[in-house]
Amino acid sequence: MxxxxxxxxxxxxxxxxxxxxxxxxxxxxxxxxxxxxxxxxxxxxxxxxxxxxxxxxxxxxxxxxxxxxxxxxxxxxxxxxxxxxxxxxxxxxxxxxxxxxxxxxxxxKIENLLLRVRNYIQMKQRHDQVRAQHDLLMQQKALLENEIAERLALEARSQQMARLSALGQMASGVAHEINNPVAGIINCAELLKNRLPAGDVCLEVVERIHREGIRIARIVESLLSISHPGYRKRETVSIADCLDPVLTIVRDKLVNHGIRLETSIPENLPKLTVESQQIQQLLLNLLVNACHSLNDRFPGSDPGKQLRISAALLEEKDQQRLCLEVYDTGTGIPPEIIDKIFDPFFTTKPAGTGTGLGLTLCHEIVRQHDGDLRVESVPLSYTRFTVALPLHPD
Ligand SMILES: Nc1ncnc2c1ncn2[C@@H]1O[C@H](COP(=O)(O)OP(=O)(O)OP(=O)(O)O)[C@@H](O)[C@H]1O
Ligand SMILES: [Mg+2]
Missing domain, CATH: 3.40.50.2300 (Response regulator)
Structure with a gap:
């Protein structure tokens, strides 16, 4: 040595x-x-x-x-x-x-010198060994910490999936049970409406029963579409093919509310094999949520009222995925509720305004396309929903 x-x-x-x-x-x-x-x-x-x-x-x-x-x-x-x-x-x-x-x-004395030299060399070599072991341990610690963080994230994700699927199954069970009685209520209300003479004091009440019955039927329909979205043919489409019809629907609304829309969709992006109507539904839900949030934060018009839609190609999970982002500068989502927003019926909107099913449906659509839907938000600053879709899911 x-x-x-x-x-x-x-x-x-x-x-x-x-x-x-x-x-x-x-x-x-x-x-x-x-x-x-x-x-x-x-x-x-x-x-x-x-x-x-x-x-x-x-x-x-x-x-x-x-x-x-x-x-x-x-x-x-x-x-x-x-x-x-x-x-x-x-x-x-x-x-x-x-x-x-x-x-x-x-x-x-020479022997004195040799003795000290030997001791210090030994000391230095032991010191180097300890340092090398320390460095190795630190590297292993960092690797372990990474692995633990990855496993925890994976576990949290699979727990969320399990919870959502259990909730979804329960909700669809309830929906099935409600479907028939609600259809009965609507039919009876219609019958009554037709039989009551014009001007009858009960007419208004019957009309209300009819309206609310239809509202329940719609909720039931969306619940069922979440648990059984129904297989439609997948087509190979560009992201613009999915986004343009949605923008046509919301553009006027954005202009009327003074929301500045920015889109950044590179032209050379590859096409996706998807159920395009489902992807349109997903985008529409995300955009409508963003609009609500922007209007909540800025009731009038404001230069800070921004909505951005962007797309990019990413190499993720050993495959090419198309990443779509919907970013808004609205209210943001408080950390204490962010884990619940994908749950069926979770809503912060006033009664009668939101059903709390929009994001549950988005989650299910993305799951059916083998993708990921993530959210990141800072209250009173921004919210970013990211949809990562494999180009050609199985
Ligand atoms: N962009 C956003 N900014 C702030 N909060 C959001 C945003 N998107 C969703 N949320 C929160 O998540 C909740 C659930 O959203 P979700 O779309 O599932 O239901 P909803 O919008 O309340 O009702 P609906 O069924 O009509 O869509 C919302 O009530 C809101 O609190
Ligand atoms: Mg919504």
């Missing part, structure tokens, strides 16, 4: 230098120099395991060389042994302040 150890000897006296080279050369790889600047260069280029340093030298003395070396973190642990004819106490104090390990007063 000691044969691999490298020692740098620095002494302006050539006779001392040759002597030390001879004594140490039998057991160690020795480099030497009489010049203190050259010593610094050698140390920085290939840090040795031990430095034997004369104190009194022209240009830079031993203390100065020591000070320069200790400035560099990676060179701080190299043991330095001062060889000096100076007064012991002075050397000791000055040297220790600079992090020198030890000193030998000239003239020294």
């Amino acid at each position: 000691s044969g691999e150890a490298r020692i740098l000897v620095v002494d302006d006296d050539q006779i001392n230098l040759r002597l030390l080279e001879k004594i140490l050369g039998a057991q160690y790889r020795v480099e030497s120099t009489q010049d203190s600047y050259e010593a610094i260069r050698l140390i920085k280029t290939a840090p040795p395991d031990l430095i034997l340093l004369d104190v009194m030298m022209p240009h830079l003395n031993g203390f100065e060389v020591c000070g320069i070396i200790r400035e560099e973190e990676r060179l701080r642990d190299i043991p330095i042994l001062f060889l000096t004819g100076l007064n012991e106490a002075v050397t000791h104090v000055a040297g220790m302040n600079l992090g020198v390990v030890d000193y030998l007063l000239k003239p020294y």
